[in-house]
Amino acid sequence: MSDQYPVLYSSYQWLVPTQFNIAQACLQRWSGNVMEGRRLAMRHEHDEAQSTDWSYGQIAELSNRLANGLRKMGLQKGDRVAVIMPLRPEAVAASLAVLASGAVLVPLSPQLGSDALSLRVRDAEARIIIADATAAPELTHIMKQCPSLQQLVGLEFQNDDTLSWRTLLARESSDFLPVATQADDPAILLYTAGTTGMPKGVLHAHRVLIGILPAFVAAQNWYPQPGDLFWSPLAWTTAPGLLHALLAVMYFGRPMVTTRCPAQGIQALELMRRHRITNTAVLPGDVALMHEAVVNGASAEGCALRAIAVLGETLQPALHEWVVTSLGVLPNALYGLTEAPGIIGNSFQKWPDRPGSMGRPIPGHRIGIIDSQGRSCRRGSVGQLALAVRDQHGHPDPVLFLSYWRNEALTRSRHLDDWFLTGDMASVDEDGYCWFVGRCDDIFRCGNYRVSPPEIEECLKQHPDVVNAAVVPKPQGARGNLIKAFVVLNEMPPPAAQPDTAAMLQAHVRKRLAAWQTPQEIEFVDRLPVTAEGQVRRHVLRAREQQRSMLAAARAQSAGK
Incomplete structure (x- = not known):
């Protein structure tokens, strides 16, 4: 194959509008047209025998009613709203209602437990929680621990502290005009996984969606193509799941398959065959579970994958080869952080795959390997991986976070001159491929x-x-x-x-x-x-x-x- 990377990288330029709202881009622009609103957004599996189809129009109706309700609660631009739900269409409607209202979305997993949830809700000073029954046992404790909370909206459960989801939607209009937001306005507050200590709040602007699109398109082999159907087990409470496995798909107005519980191992293989999934984004652990299922007798035949993006750590050589031989497609590595989700990766149809590497800088992102003084290291040398605040044309990189939540000292410490310091050690070879060495704290x-x-x-x-x-x-x-x-x-x-x-x-x-x-x-x-x-x-x-x-x-x- 010809290496198209040099041309793609040198010609790419960011086009970030002054006004931009994620909900408008992912939902309202499709639902606002009768024909486009009928597009399939989600095929949600309750179990292997039962699924429900949701159109963009149906999700928009839920989202608009909820947004009107949030407005009547006095929700203001910039207020924080926590959404605590598993993978389900109502979680999408709730998240986009928050964003359409100009508020800041705080997506949290119900699996965190009461103490971890309380820590994050209290730190975010969330005004409202929208949750379903999976989080209900924890919510009484959370309400007592978080004085900023003023309202709890409950789906499929009811108690004295709860406003019923169904009651709220029944009394609100399905028409809602998203609040005019700037591309740089705060939109999403994500909490890090805590791999290096206490979880940190990472505040992103609406522009982050534009910032991740080149990586998403590349890692999904130039998505979208006719007939593409996406599925991913990644949680929507993380940067990879929310941005690379939900919002990017909706930005293009394409369909996805979702399951309430993440499908893994043999269930993942069966789901991909059942729905003829063409595109997916997974973690290395998901690949390992599929491989283990096949070793134990499951079949990987009949899959229709044309792209599989592997986020997080690079695949072991044996698993990389197994994906090629058993799933019939080269896996595309995709590297990013909560602070900058999707900045290095592969796209095997556009540039050669180099197994074991992190890939090349995604077009639009300028990467450096620097020493402790901020000086560039020579090719092949190990240094700290850094992302330039501005790209090669001098435009601000929209993928980069705004700040750590209410921690300017930490934000400043992660910047050196015009570089954001990733905290990862790496090297770059003569062809521009990046090779991970380890966390600075781990070496x-x-x-x-x-x-x-x-x-x-x-x-x-x-x-x-x-x-x-x-x-x-x-x-x-x-x-x-x-x-x-x-x-x-x-x-x-x-x-x-x-x-x-x-x-x-x-x-x-x-x-x-x-x-x-x-x-x-x-x-x-x-x-x-x-x-x-x-x-x-x-x-x-x-x-x-x-x-x-x-x-x-x-x-x-x-x-x-």
Whole structure:
């Protein structure tokens, strides 16, 4: 294939209007026309035998009635509204009603639990919660913990604190004119997964939707094409799920399949066959579950995929090859952060795939590898990955967040001159492909060497007995750190066999990597601490090892007295 990347990248320019509203772009412009309003927006599966079709017009009617109700509650431009629902059409209607009202959407997962939900609702100072029965058990506690809350709108449940969704919609008009918002006005407040500590509020403007479109189109192999049907298990409470698996599809007025509970493993394969899904966006863990289902006897035949975007971490080589051979399509890597969702990736029909890489900078985004002084590193050298605030033509990058919620000091600390610092270490090769090295906080020194956990973890996970692995430093006092690995196996070995199993894995690593990269200590665990997106929370394991080392030092000191 010819490499079209140089032309695509050099010719791309942002066109961001002064006025822009996400709800207007994703819903109102389709529902405002009778014919366009009949377009299929969602085929929502309640179970394998029952599904309901929702048109853009039907979702707009719900959304408009709810927006009118929010207006009568006194909701003002910039107020925060939390939507706590699973994947369902009503969650879409509620989210777009908030955005159409000029308020700030705070999407939250009902699976977070009462304490985590209370923390986020309280931090956002949300005025209103819109929730369904899945969140109902937590809401009484949340209402007591969050003094800013003035109203709770409940779908499919009722109590003394709740305004019924059905009652609210029945008394409101289905006509609503979205509030005129600027492209730079606040629109969405997302909370990070907490992979490096406490979750942070990340405030995005309406323009973020425009900012993610080049990455979405590229990773979906120049979406939309005639007959495209999208499905994704990604949660709409995350940046990848909300932007790359919901709003981008609706921006193009195309249909998607949704399920109340995310389809994974064999259910995902069956769903893709049943609906002839052409486009999807998944996490590496979703691919691993599909692969596991096939290993256990499920079939991957009959899928109609033409594009699969893999967000988050890059796929292991074995899984990359499995997608090609079993699902019949090259996976496109797509890298981004909550603060800048979708800035590097692949689009195999437009530029060559390079397995294992993060891809190339998506047209419209200017990427740098910089040192601690903000100077550009030479090609091939490792430095911090940074996103330029302005593109190559001098235009502001619309994908970049406005600020951390009410934390200007943290916002400033993540900027260096005209760069936003991602916190990830990477390198760029001679052809412009980016290669992930690790989080700045995760990289540590062992003796004279700088250790990158992902490289060792990937090596461990290539062993057939290993399900997952995480590498962290184990403090050794004045001697520095040693490399420790936490490993999840297919079957936990008995205590007596664990030393031999650890030695086998150490030999596996030593054979494939440098000797100094071999973990000096391996601990077998049933599971690793992970985020909702499946990313390992290494900081939890680091803190555990630091605490253990401090206790060991204290015991040694006490014994020596």
